[in-house]
Amino acid sequence: MMEKEIVTYINETFSLEINEYSYDNIKNILASKINDLIKNDFNKLIQLLYRIDIDEIKLKKLLKDKSDMDAADTIALLIIERQIQKIKYRQRSGHDSNYNEEEKW
Numbered sequence: 001m002m003e004k005e006i007v008t009y010i011n012e013t014f015s016l017e018i019n020e021y022s023y024d025n026i027k028n029i030l031a032s033k034i035n036d037l038i039k040n041d042f043n044k045l046i047q048l049l050y051r052i053d054i055d056e057i058k059l060k061k062l063l064k065d066k067s068d069m070d071a072a073d074t075i076a077l078l079i080i081e082r083q084i085q086k087i088k089y090r091q092r093s094g095h096d097s098n099y100n101e102e103e104k105w
Contacts, residue, residue, distance in 0.1 A: 006083045013048060027076045034072040045075075054078050 003021035010026065011018055014033050018026060037045035049059070054075075062074050 002084065002087050005087050006080060009083055010079070013052065023080075027073065027080060030079060031070065031072040031076040034075050035070075038072060049075070049079075052079055052082055054082055 003023070003026065007018045007021055007026060010016060010030055014030065016029060016033060018029050034045065037048075049056075055078075059075070059078060062078065063071055066074055
């Protein structure tokens with residue numbers, strides 16, 4: 001059921017309508033949206049990455065180490081990984097997963 005939580009968050013955050021919960025589908029659609037943001041609204045992408053809490057140092061290192069991989073794919077993988085971390089944390093700590101990410105602050 002983790003995939004459903006990830007898709008729900010990504011749909012809300014990136015204004016997408018992902019309906020299929022396969023990992024590859026999620027990554028591919030998210031990477032496409034990230035490529036669009038890289039080309040058309042890089043500042044918005046930076047703001048989203050900050051809000052999602054993507055580690056900047058880790059991102060820079062991965063982009064450098066995986067220079068043969070599409071940058072959007074790398075970013076998409078980090079976003080999905082970060083969401084998995086958040087979901088696992090909520091499950092371990094017993095927090096309700098049905099809250100708005102913005103409201104947790």
